[in-house]
Amino acid sequence: MAGAGFRTFAAGEVLTASNVNTYLMEQSIMNFAGTAARSSAISSPSEGMFAYLQDTNTLTFYNGSAWVNAGSAIAGTALSSGTATSGQVLTANGSGAVTFSTPSSGLTLINTTSFSGVASQSINDVFSATYNNYKIFTSVESSTTGQECRMRMRVSGADNTNNNYQWAGWFIPFNGTATVGGENTNPVGQSWFNVADIENNGKSHSDITLFSPFATEKTGCITHQIFRQGTTNGYAETHCGGMDVTTSYTGLTIYASSGTLTGTISIYGVNK
């Protein structure tokens, strides 16, 4: 019987030829100069046999109908040549091989930064030609009551503090009235995007989409935010807007309207 599986031999037990062949030989990793030597030695392979090939430095196994590479990634060009770059992932080509490549779909994490007790948090060099659009998630708490967490676009280490941000929004308070309120109903000429309304005893979470911040066109910005204070009070808010200038930005700053912020920000590139 080929590939007999596992067996615990008793002390003093005599090993038969079959024991050696099926428990040891056929279940060990054999070592051959190449596929020709392997074929010559094993004319009728059994499923589950392993053989190492010296000429290609690959480990192969017989899957019942053919010898295939085990752990193709070891022989992949990206791994062996060390050409994988930051942010790449292993991708299967559908033919048993895998290589490093830049993800072509989904989100790619560019930056996660935690901060504590800061008046502002700037993130440089996160927008580039690699992605058109970006998803940003923030979770922030504040040190003072009734403040806002705001966001400014940034390039060359400096924030855009000019009045060329435009946005409007709406909110629903968690007070049982289901009344929708308008926010920033005259949306021209602001100098920031609103990211979150926050208090000093609640955490606000925001889901931000930035459209084309790196391109020399007007950046678009949509924010969804949830602020919950205690168990009943809170706001659900959505703001939509953009820049009225076509500046190319490489980073951003979030900051508190007063006091300080504590939290995290994560920036993802949306693959084209």
Next chain:
Amino acid sequence: MAKKEEQIFIGIDDQVIELTGADKEAFLEQRAKDQAEFEAFKEQQEAQKALKVSAYKKLGLTEAEINAIL
């Protein structure tokens, strides 16, 4: 006793820096400007709301009806 001066810390990537001197003055100036803009904006919104309330009252709506649509 003199009021303790506010310390301003900012994060830039993975560094935290305390602003001092001209940098701190510039930061506080910008924050005051932002806040003034924000207050002006809020006043503008309140004025718009007051106009709406006034108009609704002239149309004969009750306080409850006005609150329901604002």
